[in-house]
Amino acid sequence: MRTKAGVRAFDVLSIALAAVLVSCLALPVAVLFFSSTPTEVLQGFRDPLFAPALWLSVRTTLVSLSIIVLTGTPLAWWLARSPRGASWGIKLLVDLPIVIPPAVVGVALLQTFGRQGFLGPVLAGLGISVPFSTAAVVIAQIVVAAPFYVQAGVNAFRSIDGDLLITARTLGASRAGAFFRVALPIALPGLVTGASLAWARALGEFGATLLFAGNFPGVTQTMPLAIFSALEADIGSALVFSLILTAAGAFLLFGLRMAPRGVGWLGGFGVRRFEGEPPHLS
Amino acid sequence: MSWRARLQAAVGPLSLDVDLHGLGTVTALVGPNASGKTTILRTIAGARHPERGEILVDGAVLYRSQDGVDLAMEDRRIGYVPQGYGLFPHLTVLDNVAFGLPRAEGAGRGGRRRSRALAMLEEMGCEELSHRFPKDLSGGEKQRVALARALVIEPRILLLDEPLAALDATSRRLMRRFLADKLRERNQTTLMVTHDPRDVEALDATAWILEAGRVVQSGSLEDLRKNPRTDFVAEFAGVGFAPGS
Numbered sequence: 001m002r003t004k005a006g007v008r009a010f011d012v013l014s015i016a017l018a019a020v021l022v023s024c025l026a027l028p029v030a031v032l033f034f035s036s037t038p039t040e041v042l043q044g045f046r047d048p049l050f051a052p053a054l055w056l057s058v059r060t061t062l063v064s065l066s067i068i069v070l071t072g073t074p075l076a077w078w079l080a081r082s083p084r085g086a087s088w089g090i091k092l093l094v095d096l097p098i099v100i101p102p103a104v105v106g107v108a109l110l111q112t113f114g115r116q117g118f119l120g121p122v123l124a125g126l127g128i129s130v131p132f133s134t135a136a137v138v139i140a141q142i143v144v145a146a147p148f149y150v151q152a153g154v155n156a157f158r159s160i161d162g163d164l165l166i167t168a169r170t171l172g173a174s175r176a177g178a179f180f181r182v183a184l185p186i187a188l189p190g191l192v193t194g195a196s197l198a199w200a201r202a203l204g205e206f207g208a209t210l211l212f213a214g215n216f217p218g219v220t221q222t223m224p225l226a227i228f229s230a231l232e233a234d235i236g237s238a239l240v241f242s243l244i245l246t247a248a249g250a251f252l253l254f255g256l257r258m259a260p261r262g263v264g265w266l267g268g269f270g271v272r273r274f275e276g277e278p279p280h281l282s
Numbered sequence: 283m284s285w286r287a288r289l290q291a292a293v294g295p296l297s298l299d300v301d302l303h304g305l306g307t308v309t310a311l312v313g314p315n316a317s318g319k320t321t322i323l324r325t326i327a328g329a330r331h332p333e334r335g336e337i338l339v340d341g342a343v344l345y346r347s348q349d350g351v352d353l354a355m356e357d358r359r360i361g362y363v364p365q366g367y368g369l370f371p372h373l374t375v376l377d378n379v380a381f382g383l384p385r386a387e388g389a390g391r392g393g394r395r396r397s398r399a400l401a402m403l404e405e406m407g408c409e410e411l412s413h414r415f416p417k418d419l420s421g422g423e424k425q426r427v428a429l430a431r432a433l434v435i436e437p438r439i440l441l442l443d444e445p446l447a448a449l450d451a452t453s454r455r456l457m458r459r460f461l462a463d464k465l466r467e468r469n470q471t472t473l474m475v476t477h478d479p480r481d482v483e484a485l486d487a488t489a490w491i492l493e494a495g496r497v498v499q500s501g502s503l504e505d506l507r508k509n510p511r512t513d514f515v516a517e518f519a520g521v522g523f524a525p526g527s
Binding site: 164166172181185186 | 329354355358360361364365366368371382384
């Protein structure tokens with residue numbers, strides 16, 4: 001028989017355990033936030049490593065995210081519409097990079113694109129050398145970040161009632177029309193969430209990039225790699241770089257939380273309300 | 283207007299083998315769960331492909347296995363209202379109704395597309411809903427909008443999948459009368475799935491009774507009452523048990 005004291009003890013224990021985890025998550029971020037003065041932050045901005053690394057991170061993550069969205073959307077659509085049995089193997093392959101350590105991904109990419117790797121001789125014949133280039137940074141980001149987008153996309157597309165697509169087709173929409181006019185707008189909040197997660201993952205990518213692309217300022221040195229380099233020379237700069245990445249992450253998280261509402265408003269997901277005259281047809 | 287659907291298909295554990303045809307303006311498809319009712323509607327709409335058979339509506343061949351004819355869903359001109367109404371949640375009522383109208387007709391305020399959609403909403407008595415989104419509508423309003431969207435394309439046949447099932451008793455009664463009036467006014471050939479004998483009666487429909495993918499009986503509600511061939515038919519018609527069961 002449950003006693004009042006027993007229930008209370010359970011509540012106290014649960015809260016205490018949860019508080020330990022929250023402290024573990026919040027403490028490092030709080031310490032990081034308070035470890036630099038405004039003057040030190042300004043000095044960090046002037047560090048020669050900072051601007052090229054930030055610019056490279058922005059450029060490479062935008063390119064990798066564009067490729068992920070362009071290729072991941074049709075893949076997610078196909079995975080969502082296929083019988084689970086048929087798509088099981090592909091889904092497993094897509095998810096694999098999430099559970100593989102980034103360093104292993106880096107080694108695998110070297111084995112694939114390296115001079116002595118699987119595609120190395122073919123690429124060399126074409127005069128292309130991928131490892132230790134900006135292209136290698138993008139490839140590493142795509143491999144580690146794409147699963148997050150595809151996973152979110154599959155969930156978003158799978159939640160669409162199949163009758164909506166049948167209805168759209170009976171109303172004259174082609175397969176592509178039903179996708180673009182019905183499935184895509186309905187799945188958009190989920191896709192935006194997935195894209196934000198993928199971008200955050202690409203922005204923070206370190207291990208695979210270090211092994212596959214190296215750490216060359218202006219060419220392959222992204223923000224996480226710049227932090228790694230700065231730690232060896234000037235911990236102040238490393239702290240500032242870390243603060244900036246944390247701010248970018250927090251911004252993305254905020255965007256994630258607001259995305260369904262925001263995208264809903266843009267696309268008219270029932271959040272938007274019109275007054276007066278009926279709207280024009282879209 | 284006449285239609286015929288002769289279908290043979292294996293759908294999961296269900297083996298469908300039916301030969302249905304329209305005997306009046308409204309035809310009701312009745313049967314226990316998993317008897318193949320929704321599968322038949324989806325097959326006529328073109329979302330499912332039978333192994334053999336033919337689907338003819340108003341003289342047009344939509345599907346005929348013998349000749350390899352299988353019109354794409356978008357070319358069949360079929361009005362389909364699924365269970366749950368299938369309204370597009372990201373579009374306003376007006377955009378929902380105009381979805382099936384040719385975009386070339388113009389979407390602006392003076393456009394024919396918009397005026398046709400508004401006229402159909404007016405006919406359904408819900409033009410004041412045009413600026414709302416489906417989530418803001420009641421069950422009865424959703425049903426009217428879904429009906430307007432299906433009818434505005436002037437379909438060869440209207441397929442309704444349990445159109446009144448999700449409504450409360452009062453709305454169901456009102457909507458049943460509304461549906462009967464509108465379909466009669468427009469002389470709209472309709473095939474409707476239902477579990478309710480009152481729908482069959484109010485819409486003056488001929489019923490096809492399905493059990494396990496086969497037609498067990500057809501006729502008016504009166505015919506079914508007089509001579510129910512199975513316990514399900516007897517129970518549906520409200521006469522207890524079939525003779526000899």
